[in-house]
Amino acid sequence: MSAPLLELCGLRKSFGERILLDIDRLAIEQGGAYVLVGANGCGKTTLMRIIAGLEPAQRGSMEFRGERSTQPWYPEHLRREIVYVHQHPYLFHTSLRHNLEYGLKCRALAPDERARRVEEALEWAGLRDRAATPPARLSGGEKQRAALARARALAPELLLLDEPTSNLDREGRAQTLALLAQLRDGRRTVIVACHDQEVINLVGYARLRLEDGGIALQSG
Amino acid sequence: MDLLEPTRRAFALLLAGDPRLLEAIWLSLWVSVAAIALVALPSVSLGFLLAKKRFPGRRAAVVLVQALLSFPTVVIGLILYLLLSRRGPFGSFGLLFTPTAIMIGYMVIAFPILVVFTISAVQGADPRVYETARALGAGRLRASLTTLWEVRFGILAAVVNGFGRAISEVGMAIMVGGNIEGLTRNIPTAIALETTKGEFAQGIALGLVLMVVALGVNVLLAVLQGAGGLR
Numbered sequence: 001m002s003a004p005l006l007e008l009c010g011l012r013k014s015f016g017e018r019i020l021l022d023i024d025r026l027a028i029e030q031g032g033a034y035v036l037v038g039a040n041g042c043g044k045t046t047l048m049r050i051i052a053g054l055e056p057a058q059r060g061s062m063e064f065r066g067e068r069s070t071q072p073w074y075p076e077h078l079r080r081e082i083v084y085v086h087q088h089p090y091l092f093h094t095s096l097r098h099n100l101e102y103g104l105k106c107r108a109l110a111p112d113e114r115a116r117r118v119e120e121a122l123e124w125a126g127l128r129d130r131a132a133t134p135p136a137r138l139s140g141g142e143k144q145r146a147a148l149a150r151a152r153a154l155a156p157e158l159l160l161l162d163e164p165t166s167n168l169d170r171e172g173r174a175q176t177l178a179l180l181a182q183l184r185d186g187r188r189t190v191i192v193a194c195h196d197q198e199v200i201n202l203v204g205y206a207r208l209r210l211e212d213g214g215i216a217l218q219s220g
Numbered sequence: 221m222d223l224l225e226p227t228r229r230a231f232a233l234l235l236a237g238d239p240r241l242l243e244a245i246w247l248s249l250w251v252s253v254a255a256i257a258l259v260a261l262p263s264v265s266l267g268f269l270l271a272k273k274r275f276p277g278r279r280a281a282v283v284l285v286q287a288l289l290s291f292p293t294v295v296i297g298l299i300l301y302l303l304l305s306r307r308g309p310f311g312s313f314g315l316l317f318t319p320t321a322i323m324i325g326y327m328v329i330a331f332p333i334l335v336v337f338t339i340s341a342v343q344g345a346d347p348r349v350y351e352t353a354r355a356l357g358a359g360r361l362r363a364s365l366t367t368l369w370e371v372r373f374g375i376l377a378a379v380v381n382g383f384g385r386a387i388s389e390v391g392m393a394i395m396v397g398g399n400i401e402g403l404t405r406n407i408p409t410a411i412a413l414e415t416t417k418g419e420f421a422q423g424i425a426l427g428l429v430l431m432v433v434a435l436g437v438n439v440l441l442a443v444l445q446g447a448g449g450l451r
Contacts, residue, residue, distance in 0.1 A: 079355070085355075089352070092349070
C-alpha cells in the first residue's frame with residue numbers, strides 16, 4: 001500500500017477550554033475523494049483551514065507527500081499544492097478571467113500556459129461567455145462555479161471545498177453538484193465539507209465523520 | 221465692498237498669464253505633488269501594518285497617528301523652523317526658506333492623513349481578500365498588495381485628501397518657506413499676503429485656481445471610481 005498523500009497525527013485545536021479538534025491520525029489517500037461530515041460547529045471548516053495553512057493548530061504534525069511539518073509551522077510552498085475554497089468564495093474586484101489567472105500568476109506560469117488553463121477552466125465551469133464579467137454581476141451559482149474553476153485551474157494536489165452548495169438556488173446547486181462529480185477523477189484529491197445530502201451521496205466519495213473532536217472514515 | 225471689480229481683474233490676470241501668479245501656482249503644484257509622492261509609500265505601508273498586524277504598542281501607535289491629525293499645523297511649522305533654522309540640528313543643510321522645507325512640512329501634515337485613511341480602508345476590506353489570496357498561493361507581500369488593490373479607491377481617497385490638505389496649507393508654509401516671491405511663495409501664502417495688502421484680485425485669482433485644483437482632483441477620483449466600479 002502506498003503512503004498517503006496527507007497524514008495528520010496528534011492534531012489538537014482548542015479555543016480556550018473547549019477542545020475543538022483532537023485527531024489521533026487521519027490519512028488521506030492520493031487521488032481520493034472525501035466528504036467531511038459532522039454537526040454544525042464540530043470543526044470541519046477549522047480542520048480544512050489548518051490543512052490549508054490558513055490557521056494553526058496548537059499541536060500535531062502534518063505529513064504531505066512525505067514532507068513532515070509540526071504545527072503551528074506550515075511550509076509556505078504547500079500553499080501551491082493545497083487549495084482551499086471558502087464557503088462564501090471571495091472573487092477579486094476585477095474580471096472573472098483575471099480572477100482565474102491570479103493563482104497561476106502566483107505560480108509564475110508562462111502567459112501561454114496561464115491562458116490555456118484559464119480557457120480550459122472557464123469551459124469546464126460553463127463560464128466562457130462570462131470571462132470579462134466583473135464578479136458583482138455574477139449570480140450566486142456562477143460565483144461558486146467561478147471559485148471552483150479558479151481552484152481547479154491551479155491543478156492542486158489537494159482541493160479543499162467548504163460547503164460548496166450552501167446558499168445556492170436549485171439550478172446553481174445542480175450545476176455545482178455536476179462539477180463536484182467531475183472533480184473526482186482518481187488523480188486529484190478532493191475533500192468536501194458539507195451537510196448537503198446529495199453531495200454526501202455523490203458516487204465515489206468516501207465519508208469522513210468529525211465528531212467530538214475525533215475523525216473516522218465511515219465508508220469507501 | 222465691491223467684489224465684482226476685483227473678480228473681473230482676477231479673471232483678467234489669469235487669462236493674461238500673470239507671471240507672479242504662474243510662479244505661485246507652479247510652486248504649489250510641484251511641491252505638493254512631490255511631497256505626496258514621497259510620503260505615500262511609507263504612510264500607506266504603515267497604515268496597512270497598523271490595520272493588519274497585532275503587535276505590542278500597536279494601539280498606542282494608532283492613537284499617536286490619530287492625535288497627529290489634530291495637531292495644529294502652525295506648531296508643526298514652529299517645530300520644523302526650530303529644526304531647520306541655522307542653530308537647529310539640521311541647520312547645516314540650509315533648508316529653511318526653501319521649497320524643500322515646505323515639502324517636508326507638507327509630508328509631515330499629509331502623513332497622518334494617509335496613515336489613518338489607509339487603516340480605515342484596509343480594516344473596511346472584506347477579511348476574505350487576504351485569506352483568498354493566501355489560499356490561492358500568494359506570498360504575504362503579494363497578498364498584502366492584493367488587499368491594497370482591492371481597497372484602491374480608499375487609498376486613492378487618502379492620497380487625494382493628503383494632497384488637498386498639503387496644497388491648502390498656509391501657516392506652516394509661511395513659517396518655514398518665508399513667503400519669498402519667486403522662491404517660496406505659493407498659492408495659499410500669496411493669497412494671505414495679497415489680501416492683507418488689499419490686492420484682492422490676486423487673492424481671488426489664486427483662490428479660484430486652488431478651488432479648481434481641489435475640484436479637479438476630486439472629479440478625477442470620482443471618475444476613477446466610476447471606471448473601476450466593479451463592486
